[in-house]
Amino acid sequence: METEIKISDVLAKGYTETSLKTTDENAACCDTTCCTAAAEPVAAIASSDELKALVKEKYSQIAEQSKTQNETSCCGSGCCSTIDASIMSEDYSQLSGYVADADLGLGCGLPTEYAQIKEGHTVIDLGSGAGNDCFVARSVVGTTGKVIGIDMTETMIAKARQNAEKLGFNNVEFRLGDIENMPVSDNVANVVVSNCVMNLVPDKAKAFAETFRVLKPGGHFSISDIVLEGELPQGLQKAAEMYAGCVSGAIQKSEYLKTIAETGFEDIRVQKEKRITLPDDILRNYVSGEEMAAFKNGTVGIFSITVYAEKPGNGMGVQSSVCC
Helix, strand or coil: CCCCCCHHHHHHHCCCHHHHCCCHHHHCCCCCCCCCCCCCCCCCCCCHHHHHHHHHHHHHHHHCCCHHHHHHCCCCCCCCCCCCCCCCCCCCCCCCCCCHHHCCCCCCCCHHHHCCCCCCCEEEEECCCCCHHHHHHHHHHHHHCEEEEEECCHHHHHHHHHHHHHHCCCCEEEEECECCECCCCCCCEEEEEEECCHHHCCCHHHHHHHHHHHEEEEEEEEEEEEEEECCCCHHHHHHHHHHCHHHHHCCEHHHHHHHHHHHCCEEEEEEEEEECCCCHHHHCCCCCHHHHHHHHHCCCEEEEEEEEEECCCCCCCCCCCCCC
8 A cells, every 4th residue: 555644744844745655665664664754844735625635645545455455554554563453443344234345444433333224214424435334324224215425535436336336226326525515405314424534624613514404304423533632742643643544633522522512413422432542562663651651541542432413303394405
């Protein structure tokens, strides 16, 4: 796999073109410095459009690789570490509707497992990738429901559509679009799901506002994401970014839940929470022994959470003027 761009570092100070290249030569590296930046900075990349371009490029590359390649590449989850699989993603293989070709080893939870999807529901998946959560949702909504996947990466959309065609699903569709401006009508979905995507969106308030808009009154979401608790040492942030690009846009857990509440959602619940464990042999290269102990034994750290929340209303008699 090609090396991962450390987005927040780029935003903070900028790097030379060399540091942003993702070549096979760099990918072969298994040294802890394999993803470090070149010393000579250039102008900082600060706009949301530039950030989205970096994310889009990264996930376009991921779409062209297998789950195994994504999990074992340098600056991914397996290279240089003592863990066996991705430090964030969870096992989908036991879920009904699982499609191996759609599983790229991404994500940080199992939002569809907690989504309370029912037969006949309309479900929207934000950042749908190759269709992993969409096909799990399809197994529940059945032939009378509908599943819409939204992704901003053309390569991912193409791969997801190919998977849907192979499966013969005519009620699962994938739309190219931005989560901050979804190509979906108002009051369409019973359920919205998303797996480790909101943290990559520059304007999270707008993304949650769009989620609110597309949900029917009484509808709900189940979203897995990465959040922070406490102020991480700078060195620890660098180590986390080397192994998990999703940390780049993560915010404090309290701020994340506050944003959801301020959008208008109710009955907000953290359904699952898991500390993200980084290997000691990597951590000691970036933090002191005292900082490592505080991170491992204290409340400061990186967490995967799966959050549930509802849009107020009972949904009775509310329909979109234009279907979907």
